[in-house]
Amino acid sequence: MKRVVVGAHYGLRDWLAQRVTAVVMAVYSVILVVLLLSGGPIGYAEWKALFAKGWMRVATLLFAVSVAWHMWVGVRDILMDYVRPDGARLTLQVLTLLTIAAYLGWTIQILWR
Amino acid sequence: MTNAAIKKARPKYLSLAALLFEIRLPLPGWVSILHRVSGAVLFLAMVWLLFLLDRSLSSEAGFESVKRYTSIPIVKAALLLMIWCYCHHFCAGIRFLFLDVHKGVDKETARVTSIVVIVAGLVLTALFGVRLL
Numbered sequence: 001m002k003r004v005v006v007g008a009h010y011g012l013r014d015w016l017a018q019r020v021t022a023v024v025m026a027v028y029s030v031i032l033v034v035l036l037l038s039g040g041p042i043g044y045a046e047w048k049a050l051f052a053k054g055w056m057r058v059a060t061l062l063f064a065v066s067v068a069w070h071m072w073v074g075v076r077d078i079l080m081d082y083v084r085p086d087g088a089r090l091t092l093q094v095l096t097l098l099t100i101a102a103y104l105g106w107t108i109q110i111l112w113r
Numbered sequence: 114m115t116n117a118a119i120k121k122a123r124p125k126y127l128s129l130a131a132l133l134f135e136i137r138l139p140l141p142g143w144v145s146i147l148h149r150v151s152g153a154v155l156f157l158a159m160v161w162l163l164f165l166l167d168r169s170l171s172s173e174a175g176f177e178s179v180k181r182y183t184s185i186p187i188v189k190a191a192l193l194l195m196i197w198c199y200c201h202h203f204c205a206g207i208r209f210l211f212l213d214v215h216k217g218v219d220k221e222t223a224r225v226t227s228i229v230v231i232v233a234g235l236v237l238t239a240l241f242g243v244r245l246l
Contacts, residue, residue, distance in 0.1 A: 019210060019213065022206050022210065023210075026203065026207070029199075029203065033241075036245070037244055043176075044169075044172075044173045044176035044177070047169060047170065048170060048176075051170055067159075071152075071156050071159075074149075074152050074153075075152075075153070075156055078149060078152075096156075099160075103159050103160070103163060106163050106167070107163065110163070110166055110167050110170060113170070113171075
């Protein structure tokens with residue numbers, strides 16, 4: 001993309017990502033709620049078995065990636081709105097990215113243990 | 114326009130007191146700011162939620178310890194807050210998706226859908242709170 005210093009539409013990808021990830025999370029949420037509420041009481045065996053299924057792990061990973069991406073766009077928007085000093089904003093944005101990366105890494109570790 | 118209106122001090126700087134007591138946010142505004150607040154809370158609380166997921170899937174003993182831990186009233190309240198954050202964020206987000214495609218943009222509909230979102234968030238929280246906690 002040819003970039004000019006003052007231009008428009010650079011936010012389109014983030015805007016679109018925010019919506020696509022939202023739809024992925026919504027679909028996963030509904031499926032999870034149906035799975036959790038349709039059966040009987042859930043003990044360790046049922047809980048473990050649910051996340052042992054291959055498709056459930058992949059679906060949860062898709063969900064986690066969507067959450068990570070969605071969080072990045074959302075938190076960055078909040079920081080851009082409220083944190084005015086450039087240094088502080090940049091620092092917080094870097095911390096946010098590192099935190100989100102850590103969340104994602106941890107989730108993968110939990111799923112494929 | 115009356116003289117009084119012309120003489121109003123401009124520009125008007127917003128104090129915290131003005132934000133809290135003088136300016137009354139319309140309902141769609143409440144949905145919006147609560148969407149932002151709930152999202153921020155979920156981001157910050159994710160470390161705790163992942164800790165709970167990690168423990169609960171680690172072993173039988175871990176699962177039982179999470180069960181005991183989440184039966185403590187204050188922990189249960191915190192978890193209920195997380196459920197509300199998720200439910201409100203979910204409902205408000207769907208409303209925003211409809212606004213994206215220009216559905217429900219007019220004032221009256223926007224007000225009605227705002228009430229629906231706020232009520233739905235609370236009802237779903239109560240429902241899941243009763244079923245899951």
